[in-house]
Amino acid sequence: MTVIDSIDPVVRDLWYAVAALDDLDLIDVQESVLLDTPINVCHDTSGGVQCRTELRPLPVCERYGYVWTSLGSPQTDVFSIPEYVEPDRRNIHAATIGVHTSAPRTIENFLDMGHFPYVHTGILGAEPHTEVRDYNVEVSVERDEIVATNCLFWQPMAAAASSSGADVDYIYRVPHPYCAILYKSSPIDDKRLDVIAVFLQPETQEQVRAHMMLSLLDEASTDHQIRLFQQTIFGQDKPILENQFPKRLPLDPRAETPIRADKSAIAYRRWLSDKGITYGVIPAAA
Amino acid sequence: MTPNLHSHWFPIASSTDLVPRHVYQAQLLGREFAVWRADDGYVNVWENRCLHRGVRLSIGINDGRELKCQYHGWRYANRTAGCTYIPAHPADAPARTICNNTYPAREAHGLIWTGEHASGSLPDLGCFADGIVLRPIPLNAPAEMVSESLEGYDSDVFFLVQPCDSNRSIIRGLAKPSKRDRLDLLRYHNFALQELRDHIEGQAASQDTPEPLVPIISQVAAELVDLPVLHTIGRQADFTVTITNKETVAEDVVRLRLESLTSVLPTFQPGAHIDLHLQNGLVRQYSLTNGPGETDHYTIGVKREIESRGGSATIHDHLRVGDNLAISAPRNNFPLRRDAVRTIFIAGGIGVTPLISMAQALNVQGLDFAFHYFVQSETRAAFSQELHAFNEATTFHINLSPHATSEELTHILSDPNPTYHIYVCGPIPMLDATRKIAKKQGWDDEQVHFEYFKNTNKINTEGSFEIDLARSACTFTVSEGQSILEVLRSNGINMPSSCETGACGTCRCGVIAGEIDHQDVYLTDSEKAKGNTIMTCVSRSRSDRLILDI
Secondary structure, three states: OOHHHHOOHHHHOOOEEEEEHHHHOOOOEEEEEEOOEEEEEEEOOOOOEEEEEOOOEEOEEEEOOEEEEOOOOOOOOOOOOHHHHOOOOEEEEEEEEEEOOOHHHHHHHHHOOOOHHHHOEOOOEOOOOOOOOOOEEEEEOOOOEEEEEEEEEEEOOOOOOOOOOEEEEEEEEEEEOOEEEEEEEOOOOOOOEEEEEEEEEEEEOOEEEEEEEEEEOOOOOOHHHHHHHHHHHHHHHHHHHOOEOOOOEEOOOOOOOOOHHHHHHHHHHHHHHHHOOOOOEEOOOO | OOHHHHHOOEEEEEHHHOOOOOEEEEEEOOEEEEEEEOOOOOEEEEEOOOOOOOEOHHHOEEOOOEEEOOOOOOEEEOOOOEEEEOOOOOOOOOOOOOEOOEOOOEEEOOEEEEOOOOOOOOOOOHHHOOOEEOOOEEEOOOHHHHHHHHOOOOOOEEEEEEEEEOOEEEEEEEEOOOOOOHHHHHHHHHHHHHHHHHHHHHHHHOOOOOOOOOOOOOOOOHHHOOOOOOOOOOOOOOEEEEEEEEEEEEOOEEEEEEEOOOOOOOOOOOOOEEEEEOOOOOEEEEEEOOOOOOOOOEEEEEEOOOOOOOOHHHHHHOOOOOOEEEEOOOEOOOOOOOOOOEEEEEEEHHHHHHHHHHHHHHHHHOOOEEEEEEEOOHHHOOOHHHHHHOHHHEEEEEOOOHHHHHHHHHHHOOOOOOOEEEEEEOOHHHHHHHHHHHHHOOOOHHHEEEEOOOOOOOOOOOOOEEEEEOOOOEEEEEOOOOOHHHHHHHOOOOOOOOOOOOOOOOOEEEEEEOOEEOOOOOOOHHHHHHOOEEEOOOOEEOOOEEEEOO
């Protein structure tokens, strides 16, 4: 099978974050891989950015602190994160981390609450508070994205200021097959939400670069502290992700055992199936 | 690779690799295994993959009794590999079909052996049977090439080559015991074999690398794709066990140890019961008292009932070690939540049995609990050995009058806390008192879990009504004197059941419409008030028609 055969048209025409603008200030030319194709990203002579393969230039745009590109012809703009432009927010590029697994496995992990007490012990969860209560999942036809709401989970340190645990309210959005956004009640303003986004750059079917963007209302922590926290969390997920087998996400409903807590993952697998996505997944037998 | 290799036994680890509480990762013919020894010595060889999300179980935790997945904390039992607990849904008993793939396992000659479909006896090692196990030498080369290269090596060593994958093997050798110093011998072969490895790897590198083997991962059971699982088993004896021990553990209480001589017993969860089919035709339910990981036998505690109708008296007077009994697979209608900050167990008399199993599970996991045991006299306190192992968590309440019992219960339940859960089992007056006191003190119905051993309500079987089966689009009439369960069965619909007196909860069924006449003691008052579930063995309809969710 040639590489090109496994890249379905849907995946080819999507936008992908491929470099943080912050990082581009440190390294002149960023070399990486997108959908099995080597690419490089750099500033052009007029102060903008350019992205190209060995053979041709690629379309580029700058969104949320990252350079986005595509191997095909994107039909729409990059999905919207309205909170990003609110003036009192701190928008931070937390890290770009390589993970030896497929993009859909990484998205499922991002949507999952059940692992908090076991993988993020003492931070995002702790035994015996292990229950995943019922939440709502819907696929928005109009926006073509999955939204999970009313996701409540007990967290040992709900806010930096509190020493006791409490339920934290989450909302998840999957507006792109390989990108997801998490909204979490802000410790500073209970009416507003902190935003944590992961933009995946699939290098191959089984290797990704995860770009993590935060848009927070936090006034106390330093950028360094915020990055460290996010890197700690992701560093706990990485060894789990790299020990999942198969690495590509199986879309056959009988490949794995879903439980009610996995509602959002079930919706995500169906959504990928319905889109006809084949990259990074094992399609269900027809 | 010839397919019949899967029926061969291969060594996949040295016995010494399976150190206590460790999970060892092995590979054979492309398939990965999680290999672990439980505290009782049993060696488990499992698919190296959690059924839930595919995470390697070799990165999981061996607690000596169960293997816990690192990702979501799912627990799998020693021997059976059946899932015993899913922390994301603490109130649910995992479906019995959630069971990991297991492979044949043997331990002999200092090695652990398996094979995907291996059966029969292990290869005869002759004079090497008591040999010294050499350090295994892994190498990147096909097994056939390795075997050929080993021909002509010292005849005092017997070699077994483990084919991990198409281009990866492990040399396992057994050296004939000799007068030579053991360490000296190990060191000698270690150096010799490492030199040979370099030679073989060089040879393999000069050839085309074969494609890696792709093991086929079997699919999970079809009914697991959509939860909840539909049960399809009726009241039936599933298999035969032999009584291997019978001992009196308190006045009028015997403990039976039941073992299967032919197969592995099905997975149980704390709180589960089995049906015992006695030789005189009676069927009785008994809770399993096993702790987690005790999967090579079941134990039950049986009290001689003064008004025994032939159940407990038969067990006490006539059953002997060596007798065979037909039993059902365990069913769990009394699942234990493990997400409580503190669990309070309240046992009365022989009602201690399911709670003993539960408390042992919490104890092994290090979760906080208190165990209150109300018993007539010290000589009637069964399972005191297990209870004393809980140390200060256990409190005995001996020979209290009904009034004093109520006062003690009021004291125990005086501090309602939304993060605590209560499990109570015992004689009916005590159960009723506990539920009443808990309610009065402000505990929520959902926090008080109970199991009745029997239903002493007089069952009213008057009046007839119709049942509509929503999913199978059938309508039947339940006449006076008949139960819904009987009508379903006579029409070929196989509904599981156990006690058939409205106490155990096995024949529970969803109700979509109609007014239920609840006559069971299984459902809580708030569950009864919701009116969306019925015990089909005793409960009936107040309306002309009930629409059932089957």
